[in-house]
Amino acid sequence: LGLLWFRSPFTAWIRPSSRIMDPSFVLGEPKTTFPNVIIDPEVVIIADSFQNLDVYKLSMQFAYDVYQIVSSFPDFEKFGLSSQLRRASVSVPSNIAEGSGRQHQKEFVQFLFLSKGSLREVMTQLELSKMLGYISEETFIQMQGQADRLHKMLNRLIARLKNPGG
Numbered sequence: 001l002g003l004l005w006f007r008s009p010f011t012a013w014i015r016p017s018s019r020i021m022d023p024s025f026v027l028g029e030p031k032t033t034f035p036n037v038i039i040d041p042e043v044v045i046i047a048d049s050f051q052n053l054d055v056y057k058l059s060m061q062f063a064y065d066v067y068q069i070v071s072s073f074p075d076f077e078k079f080g081l082s083s084q085l086r087r088a089s090v091s092v093p094s095n096i097a098e099g100s101g102r103q104h105q106k107e108f109v110q111f112l113f114l115s116k117g118s119l120r121e122v123m124t125q126l127e128l129s130k131m132l133g134y135i136s137e138e139t140f141i142q143m144q145g146q147a148d149r150l151h152k153m154l155n156r157l158i159a160r161l162k163n164p165g166g
Contacts, residue, residue: 001048005044007156008074014057033133043118050096050100050101051097053096054153055096055116056093056096056097056155058146058149058150058153059065059092059093059096059115060093060119061090062089062119062143062146062150063089063090063092063093063141065143065146066086066089066122066126066143067086067089069085069126069129069135069139069143070082070085070086072134073134074134075135081125081128081134085122085125088118088122088125089118089122089158091114091115091118092115092118092119092150092164093115093123095111095112095115095118096111096112096115099111099115100146105161105164107163109158110138112154112157112158112161115154116154116155118153119147119150119151119154122143123143123144123147126140126144127140
């Protein structure tokens with residue numbers, strides 16, 4: 001009762017929550033999203049379009065945040081770590097999109113596993129970025145939180161696709 005629901009480009013129907021950290025927890029948050037919102041990793045609905053999947057929307061936000069982070073990396077990393085981070089982060093939502101367009105659910109599941117691998121790749125590269133002093137511990141922790149949520153959502157979607165009745 002009394003819950004307000006909002007629609008934004010990076011989340012399906014979302015509700016304000018006090019369970020989330022401060023409003024700045026998402027780096028480079030677009031002005032079109034609302035602060036203090038949650039995406040419940042336990043609620044994954046197979047949508048008619050990949051763009052309606054919460055996991056896709058959160059992965060797009062994750063890629064956006066990675067792009068914001070690498071924009072401050074040293075120029076000599078332009079074709080090194082920065083480029084690799086950008087490619088790996090874009091691979092997460094791209095694999096979700098590509099897999100959803102495949103003919104069989106088994107193929108979709110395989111692409112979701114590729115997304116999980118890309119997500120791990122990004123986190124490895126962000127950890128190295130932290131070690132090199134390109135990002136702060138706080139930024140790394142924020143991105144780790146997003147990655148953890150994405151990982152849970154991907155696992156949940158994989159489970160639902162593997163066992164549709166369960």
